[in-house]
Each structure stands twice: as structure tokens, then as C-alpha cells.
Amino acid sequence: PGKSSYDIEKFFNGFSLDQRARVKTVTTDLNAYYSSVAERLFPNTEIIIDRFHIIKMINQAFNHERVKKMKLFTK
Incomplete structure (x- = not known):
């Protein structure tokens, strides 16, 4: 529903820990968050x-x- 931490965590916490533990890879961009x-x-x-x-x-x-x-070279 959104990109905020609250939205992301709320969405994925809708899945059980057992289901989330079976996820093998997560692909993301360079955002450390x-x-x-x-x-x-x-x-x-x-x-x-x-x-x-x-x-x-x-x-x-x-x-x-x-x-x-x-920039080191003259024109």
C-alpha cells in the first residue's frame, strides 16, 4: 500500500513467521532501509x-x- 516502514512491515507481518522464514531471496535497490x-x-x-x-x-x-x-585539459 505504500513505501513507508509502517506500511511495509504491516503488510509483510500479515504473513506468519513460518511463511516468511521460507523466503529464500529478496531483491532490492540500494536503499539501505x-x-x-x-x-x-x-x-x-x-x-x-x-x-x-x-x-x-x-x-x-x-x-x-x-x-x-x-577538466584537466585545456580547450
Whole structure:
């Protein structure tokens, strides 16, 4: 119903601990909050960061370094 901690925890607490314990993986973005909620609610799960956000972060880092290097050259 929403992205707030209250909404997320309320929704998943509607499932029994036994059901949540059977979840094997949770895929999330780089938001640290989501992974901490997943660790609390799903005790036996492996947290996986989705590829899109990993590639996006790598691309931003490369672009940042490229711009820094290009600024060293005169026009």
C-alpha cells in the first residue's frame, strides 16, 4: 500500500513467521532501509541488489572520473 516502514512491515507481518522464514531471496535497490527491513522480516533470506542499480552506480562513478580528467585539459 505504500513505501513507508509502517506500511511495509504491516503488510509483510500479515504473513506468519513460518511463511516468511521460507523466503529464500529478496531483491532490492540500494536503499539501505529496504535491506534492513528484509533482514528483520525474513530471517532466512539472502539480500540481492538488483543489477540495474549496480550498473547505474558504476556508470555514475565512471562518468564522475571522466569529467574530472577532462577538466584537466585545456580547450
